[in-house]
Amino acid sequence: MSAAKQKLPEMRARLFDGRREASARLENLLSRKQQEAFRSIATVFEYRRGGTVLFTEGTDASFVYSVAEGIVRVCRHSDGGRRQVLAFMLPGDLLGLPDSGTYANTAEAACPCTLYRMPWAQLRELMQREPALQLNLLEKVAYDFREAQRRIMVLGQQNTYQRLASFLADFIQQPAFFDADTATLTLPLTRFDIADYLGTAPETVARGFLRLEQEGLLRRVGPRVTEIRDIEGLRKLQHRKRRAAR
Amino acid sequence: MSAAKQKLPEMRARLFDGRREASARLENLLSRKQQEAFRSIATVFEYRRGGTVLFTEGTDASFVYSVAEGIVRVCRHSDGGRRQVLAFMLPGDLLGLPDSGTYANTAEAACPCTLYRMPWAQLRELMQREPALQLNLLEKVAYDFREAQRRIMVLGQQNTYQRLASFLADFIQQPAFFDADTATLTLPLTRFDIADYLGTAPETVARGFLRLEQEGLLRRVGPRVTEIRDIEGLRKLQHRKRRAAR
DNA sequence: CGCAAATTTGAGAGTCGTCAAACATAGTGG
DNA sequence: CCACTATGTTTGACGACTCTCAAATTTGCG
Known part of the structure; x- marks a missing residue:
């Protein structure tokens, strides 16, 4: 049962108080009519190569993007x-919501991608005509916020091995990248991408995969392709202590 | 110049596109009239002792809180x-905005505190009468989201020593806890609180203070009172590499 | 096929979590 | 008011974890 079919008053109530949504993917938050409005101001963009910069932190934010295919990495650089x-x-x-008129971070295609691009000015105008849309935006930000809090939990409490397991467990939830029939996870990400996501070094990520393989939780088919052998085992790793007691 | 005096159409535009605010403290986001409305539904609560639980993750969210005095720690417990x-x-x-009708995390007074408590139902009703309020809420969530992203940067890139420096540098910005004249920082937090915030152990926090003292950046007056001797030095620490090269 | 980039593996050392114990502090009851 | 006790803090020792440097190996692409 999709939220898109709810009547407007119900949609208002859903925010904060409603059922928990599995995700806040854009299309799940919009009614059919709203989706059409979105499409009318959106342009399709294809990025053939990974590494292409969509926008840079600190620059003026004119466009908002929605991912259609592929993976975009949103990152920020420390002063170092x-x-x-x-x-x-x-x-x-x-992605790409302005923060005080500029982008708060940098977005790059992590692999060949297809996305929709919309002028922020037009989207904002659309929102003023349809207040329900604005509420959807709030829902979206609230979702991203909760995700960020989950990241804080992982980075604050888990060792690199556990973080890798958490990372894989998350992506297993995504049918676009995990084929449940063959238990095959296909991630178009480099070890550098994963390392910078988990706050560790690419070598440590490689060693993490090695150990997961040795313990029978997965099998490395290729650098981007992994056969998952024990989903439950991956999940359980997160609940252990960060470090072996002596 | 406070945002509170802007007319309503300007407040709408300020979101996402407006000037960057130093903080999203509640009173900075509300007009005088809105503040009065808030106060009319708020009750003052005093918590005499630190450790008192305001609300627990997973329970039904009936009230929203605003801190008047003291420090509240918002935390979540891992499965371990x-x-x-x-x-x-x-x-x-x-704090205390419902997530799908329940609290997403636990809040406890970290020290004796005074706060305002408002029934969520009444606040929501108030927002429906005044759409601008709803926009303020969005601003608030967006602010918390950016703060969470900053935490991800710190936890992902810095060693425990740098994290402690970041933590202190943040609190130096708060006049309620840092007296600029005497350069004295008074934090009603235990080493456990700080450790759980920084994702490390209390012993490591203590050693961090020791090292900061040895390097002349501060002086430990007492466990809760610190004399800051080199603010710029604290900030610079964050920009160094996580680890000494060999 | 050949090169550039990514990945893996190895070695060594810096960092920090854990256990233990000494010490300090604040709150309590006599 | 003081001893007492629970709690919080500091210091020490040790070993687990993992970052860095280096080099071998593999992969991806033109």
Whole structure:
């Protein structure tokens, strides 16, 4: 039962008080009519190569993007120049909301991608005509906020091995990347991307995969392809202590 | 120049596109009239002792709180039972917004506190009568979201020593806890609170203070009172590499 | 096929979590 | 008012974890 078919008063009530949504993918939050309005101001963009920059932190924010296909990495650079991946945006996600008129972070295609691009001015205008849309925006920000809090839990409490397990457990939930029939996870991400997401080094990620393989939780088919052998085992890892007692 | 005096159409535009606010303290976001409306539904609560639970994650969310005095720690417990402090809420901050009808995390007074408590139902009703209020709420969530992203940067890139420096640098910005004249920082938090906030152990926090003292950046007056000797030095720490090269 | 980039593996050392114990502090009851 | 006790803090020791440097190996692409 999709939220898109609810009547407007119900949609208002859903925010904060309603059922918990599995995700806040854009299309799940919009009525059919709203989706059409979106499409009327959106342009399709294809990025053939990974690494292409969509926008840079600090620059004027004119466009908002929605991922149609592929993975976009949203990152920020510390003063030391080191990159931190704040989030991977997956198909259906919305990104590029202005913060005080500029982008708060940098977005790059992590692999060949297709996305929708909309002028922020037009989207804002649309929202003023349809207040319900604005509420959807709030829902979206609230969802991203909760996701960020989950990241804080992972980064604050887990060792690198557990973080990798958490990362894989999350992506297993995404049918676009995990084929449940063959238990095959296909991630178009480099070890650098994963390392910068987990706050560790690419070597440590490689060693994490090695250990997960040795413990029988998965099998490395290729650098981007993994056969998951024990989903429950991956999940259980997160609940252990960060460090072996002596 | 406070945003509170702007006319309503301007307030609408301020969101996402407006000037960057130093903080999103509640009173800065509300017009005088709105503040009065808030006060009319709010009750003052005093918590004499630190450790008192305001609300628990997973329980029904009936009330929203605003800190008047003291520090509230917002935390969540991992399945292993370990506590992670997601944020410290300071005077002016709003907390306890329902997530799908329940609290997403636990809030406890970190020290003797005074706060305002409002029934969520009444606040929601108030928002429906005054759409501008709803926009303020969005602003608030967006602010918390950006704060969470900053935490991700710190937890993902910095070692425990740098995290402690970041933590202190943040609190130096708060006049309620830092007396600029005497350069004295008075934090009613235990080493456990700080450790759970920084994702480390209390012993490591203590050693961090020791090292900061040895390097001349501060002087420990007492466990809760610190004399800051080199603010710029604290800030610079964050920009260094996480680890000494060999 | 050949090169550039990514990944893996190895070695060594810096960091920090854990256990233990000494010490300080604040709150309590006599 | 003081001893007492519970709680919080500091210090020490040790080993687990993982970052860094280096090099071998594999992968992806033109």
